[in-house]
Amino acid sequence: MGRAVALAMGQLFSGPILRILGLCAVLSALTFVGVWVSVDYAVEWLWPTSAEQGWIGWLEGFFTLLLAWFLLPVVASLFIALFLDFVCGVVEERHYPDLPKAPGVTAMQSLGVALSYFFAKVVINALLLFLLLVPPLYLVAWVLLNGYLLGREYTELVSLRRLSPGDTKKLRTKHSGEILLIGVMIASLLALPLINLIAPVFASVFTVHRFHDWRASGAAN
Secondary structure, X not given: OXXXXXXXXXXXXXXXHHHHHHHHHHXXXXXXXXXXXXXXXXXXXXXXXXXXXXXXXXXXXXXXXHHHHHHHHHHHHHHHXXXXXXXXXXXXXXXXXXXXXXXXXXXXXXXXXXXXXXHHHHHHHHHHHHHHHOHHHHHHHHHHHHHHHHHHHHHHHHHOOOOOHXXXXXXXXXXXXXXXXXXXXHHHHHOOOOHHHXXXXXXXXXXXXXXXXXXXXXXXX
């Protein structure tokens, strides 16, 4: 995994990846603002408060900010379907030039995969809200469950460019433990201020390298 991290960091701020990085940062920032406003409206509608209520208003604002922050990966993960195939192509052109061109997946296929995981994350994160009364437990559960889904999602989207759905499933099964670790890493990055703006692009590049490491070791055969 260290090799993949080093290669991903080395390419993150260069050439075409940098342009995608800038676009992703803008989209992530807009997503966060949109989620924040939506959550604030929902909280205000469910539990209306007035300006005279002092600390209650501050508590509402803090809760809204916290909730919007941890819902960000649910929405931001949809960006994967928009730029991942392009990012994969750029990475492979530079680091794996001898590979034949990937058959790839259509935009609709990518969007279908992303949407399936999006709805799963919506359900899971909605259920996790009950754990907000125990913040440490909520944080651990949030990272593990979102990490599980994010790891599977990135791996599936990268793998389907070159493997059949059946072989992709075999790859996920064989490396399920590492895929969970990758997902936890992605979820953790998405929870960090500012870093979460570049996390989707970094995760995409990183996953491409891990996929080719697995294939080189014969894991995908």
